[in-house]
Amino acid sequence: xxxxxxxxxxxxxxxxxxxxxxxxxxxxxxxxxxxxxxxxxxxxxxxxxxxxxxxxxxxxxxxxxxxxxxxxxxxxxxxxxxxxxxxxxxxxxxxxxxxxxxxxxxxxxxxxxxxxxxxxxxxxxxxxxxxxxxxxxxxxxxxxxxxxxxxxxxxxxxxxxxxxxxxxxxxxxxxxxxxxxxxxxxxxxxxxxxxxxxxxx
Amino acid sequence: xxxxxxxxxxxxxxxxxxxxxxxxxxxxxxxxxxxxxxxxxxxxxxxxxxxxxxxxxxxxxxxxxxxxxxxxxxxxxxxxxxxxxxxxxxxxxxxxxxxxxxxxxxxxxxxxxxxxxxxxxxxxxxxxxxxxxxxxxxxxxxxxxxxxxxxxxxxxxxxxxxxxxxxxxxxxxxxxxxxxxxxxxxxxxxxxxxxxxxxxx
DNA sequence: GTCTATAAGATGATAGAC
DNA sequence: GTCTATCATCTTATAGAC
Numbered sequence: 001x002x003x004x005x006x007x008x009x010x011x012x013x014x015x016x017x018x019x020x021x022x023x024x025x026x027x028x029x030x031x032x033x034x035x036x037x038x039x040x041x042x043x044x045x046x047x048x049x050x051x052x053x054x055x056x057x058x059x060x061x062x063x064x065x066x067x068x069x070x071x072x073x074x075x076x077x078x079x080x081x082x083x084x085x086x087x088x089x090x091x092x093x094x095x096x097x098x099x100x101x102x103x104x105x106x107x108x109x110x111x112x113x114x115x116x117x118x119x120x121x122x123x124x125x126x127x128x129x130x131x132x133x134x135x136x137x138x139x140x141x142x143x144x145x146x147x148x149x150x151x152x153x154x155x156x157x158x159x160x161x162x163x164x165x166x167x168x169x170x171x172x173x174x175x176x177x178x179x180x181x182x183x184x185x186x187x188x189x190x191x192x193x194x195x196x197x198x199x200x201x
Numbered sequence: 202x203x204x205x206x207x208x209x210x211x212x213x214x215x216x217x218x219x220x221x222x223x224x225x226x227x228x229x230x231x232x233x234x235x236x237x238x239x240x241x242x243x244x245x246x247x248x249x250x251x252x253x254x255x256x257x258x259x260x261x262x263x264x265x266x267x268x269x270x271x272x273x274x275x276x277x278x279x280x281x282x283x284x285x286x287x288x289x290x291x292x293x294x295x296x297x298x299x300x301x302x303x304x305x306x307x308x309x310x311x312x313x314x315x316x317x318x319x320x321x322x323x324x325x326x327x328x329x330x331x332x333x334x335x336x337x338x339x340x341x342x343x344x345x346x347x348x349x350x351x352x353x354x355x356x357x358x359x360x361x362x363x364x365x366x367x368x369x370x371x372x373x374x375x376x377x378x379x380x381x382x383x384x385x386x387x388x389x390x391x392x393x394x395x396x397x398x399x400x401x402x
Numbered sequence: 403g404t405c406t407a408t409a410a411g412a413t414g415a416t417a418g419a420c
Numbered sequence: 421g422t423c424t425a426t427c428a429t430c431t432t433a434t435a436g437a438c
Contacts, residue, residue: 029230030317032413046422048415104313111376112305112313116231122378129376154389160373160382161366161389168369172361175312175330177323181361188355188362192393233431247404249433405438412431420423
């Protein structure tokens with residue numbers, strides 16, 4: 001899950017970074033151009049120079065998020081060999097966002113706001129979820145070939161299930177204000193997925 | 202999941218019903234008193250007569266939602282005997298909201314908006330999730346005693362997991378604009394939970 | 403209970419100076 | 421690129437008439 005720090009290269013990037021944080025904490029309708037401007041220390045008119053409309057900003061920040069997320073997925077593939085390790089690291093992406101950074105997944109947030117989003121932003125949100133599904137399906141499929149995961153498991157179905165459970169676990173943990181609920185969900189799901197395997201390293 | 206129809210008894214109920222629909226479709230910050238008033242055919246000042254602040258309205262609609270949800274849970278207990286049937290009907294509550302009514306769970310929505318909510322509304326949201334957890338834990342515990350569910354399953358952990366997966370499945374289905382994703386998640390989860398049982402009627 | 407009128411502030415957005 | 425100034429509109433909320 002992209003980190004969205006403020007030590008940015010360009011002003012555009014800084015705006016995107018701040019906007020991302022706002023969406024992940026307050027949702028698409030919970031912040032304004034003035035909020036972003038105040039956080040950076042400029043005026044809201046300056047934001048409009050970089051992103052004429054809020055839809056432009058929303059589209060850009062969502063596309064950037066999916067792209068950054070993709071890099072994290074590559075990092076996981078490079079640093080973990082087994083499906084089990086990869087899925088654990090994947091879950092940690094969400095966990096860190098929730099517990100260390102006190103944020104939700106940006107596209108989980110936007111999915112809730114979908115009825116209020118410009119069409120181009122909706123498309124980016126769908127694209128994010130498709131990318132996650134695709135990656136998870138690949139990891140689970142690999143796990144089946146190595147014997148880590150039971151052949152009875154349908155990779156695509158469990159990809160969606162895992163994704164949904166992670167998004168929902170963030171939501172429920174936040175609603176209850178109980179961080180430990182997140183770990184309980186990921187532990188239950190992952191041990192269910194890997195139950196009849198050789199080693200749950 | 203409460204139905205929130207507009208054929209209401211009192212005006213207060215009608216306002217709550219319309220507000221609930223707005224929260225479930227657009228989130229807490231995606232509608233205004235004017236939106237509610239326009240839908241009913243009155244003026245926004247009239248809403249303030251019934252609910253002075255938006256926080257008052259938010260608290261009332263959330264408490265009412267939890268209460269109505271509780272009645273649905275009682276209906277499930279009365280109409281289904283096995284844990285499997287009860288959990289299937291529970292999932293159908295969420296499914297109907299998503300697929301038939303094109304809405305999300307109200308408290309799932311509010312959990313996303315939590316950083317922008319008045320304190321009293323946050324408490325109601327937490328109360329809703331606690332009530333769901335408690336009920337699901339009871340159903341799963343019963344399923345263990347009857348042998349429907351493996352004794353290895355931790356009831357409380359799977360209660361949260363099921364709840365999170367249902368909330369997340371709504372979100373992901375909506376983000377992808379693919380209703381079938383919801384059923385895929387519930388099928389995977391429920392068959393996982395009941396896999397080694399006598400009969401999955 | 404609902405209305406009109408009104409307030410004080412926020413919102414997304416634009417025009418034009420520097 | 422960023423600013424000031426301004427815009428029309430929306431937001432929550434109140435006062436007082438009917």
